[in-house]
Amino acid sequence: MEEITLKASNDKHFTKPIDIKSRYDEKQKEKIASASKQFESVLTAMMLKSMNKTTGGLFGDEDGYGNDMFDTIFEQEIAQKMSATKSLGIAEILYRKITGENMPDEFKFRLSSKLNPIKVNNTQVPADATKVKPSNSSLERIDKFNSHIEEASKTFGVDKAIIKSIILAESAGNHKAVSTAKAKGLMQLMDSTAVDMGVKNVFNPKENIFGGTKYFAQLLRQYSGDLKLALAAYNAGPQNVEKYNGVPPFAETKSYINKVLSYLEHFSENQS
Template sequence: MQALFDQELSRQIARSTRLGIAEMVQQQLQRALSGDGENQSLIPSVDRLLQSSPAIGTPPVHRLRPFEPIIEKAARTHNLNANLIRSVILAESSGNPRAVSPKGAKGLMQLMDATARELGVRNPFDPEENILAGSAYLARMLARFGGDLTLALAAYNAGPTAVEKYDGIPPFTETRLYIRKVLSFLRHLDGR
């Protein structure tokens, strides 16, 4: 009986939040694997699964409609592909301007307080401030890593020092999942 209840609850959540089952599973995996290391032995298995699985579902692009003028402005200002900005927003916050991560990242592009301050953000929950600053930071990471999108995304997620320390993508499952998710959204949005 509990299994039927759980299954129906999952369906209702997926329907009401417009999250697909694959995205829900991915979020659970990220939470489980980004903890204190107790599940680190699962990382090789998860990596193999990710390599063989299809793209992570259809992004909830409809959530970005209210922010389209800001996204377009940020793309022009920072010479970025608007779909890349959309993809980062979807991966970071699913288009929720009030999102707060367990680590304290805030807003649509999930800015950490120190990064937000460095970029002059007064209110990380203000969509315009957040998107313009997050896009500036993304453009900075692209420049820092010679235009390599994968490394720039790794730096956006794990920090540029982690990318430099590991001389490439850090061996963090959360970062690998993040890169995969952003690139999957980008392929979908670019129609590839």
């Protein structure tokens, strides 16, 4: 297999803007973002191949049977993962030079991760717990945000019923809600969490839902899909889940988990 030698460079090749004669619609912009991301992935694979020449390949034996083929497969897979998680910034540069705009965060999330739905477990309300039902008024409020919830669900791989249940438990669908602990918006984001999740305006329903869902998706993956542990971490903090090696013995946290699971049961019984 012919080796590709890659010379490192800066972004000077991208400094001359492409002459834009027409504006792009959203679908065209998403295609441009996707192509830019694919280019970055290919370039990353070329960089890995160039680096691997110094070690004789990932398998350490250039003459081994089929090793060149396996090297290529692994380089491509690693490149895709690198591009998805720790972007080199090349895709964003290309997108900006072509469209004249910064790549929207929702494109970055959707195109980088291409997340499959997260499989969750431990979803049953404890037998000794008191089930609660959402009020009709709160259900009507969250219906206004269905499009944002649907988009966040597809982007981060979290079931929309879980997102709705968290919103109901956190704010009852009030996008202007502020808790005594200064958690804000539909999914009650603390300022530090909002910053970490890239949320600029916590009272903007879409930004809040995206930020809260992104954070909860991280927690679900951290706890291998265990819904109760992820909810406990969302309510009481991951540090307390680690400290007690499970759901913390806090009445508020236990009540919160039961409330979310009760709402989730409501949505499963009333497919919406």
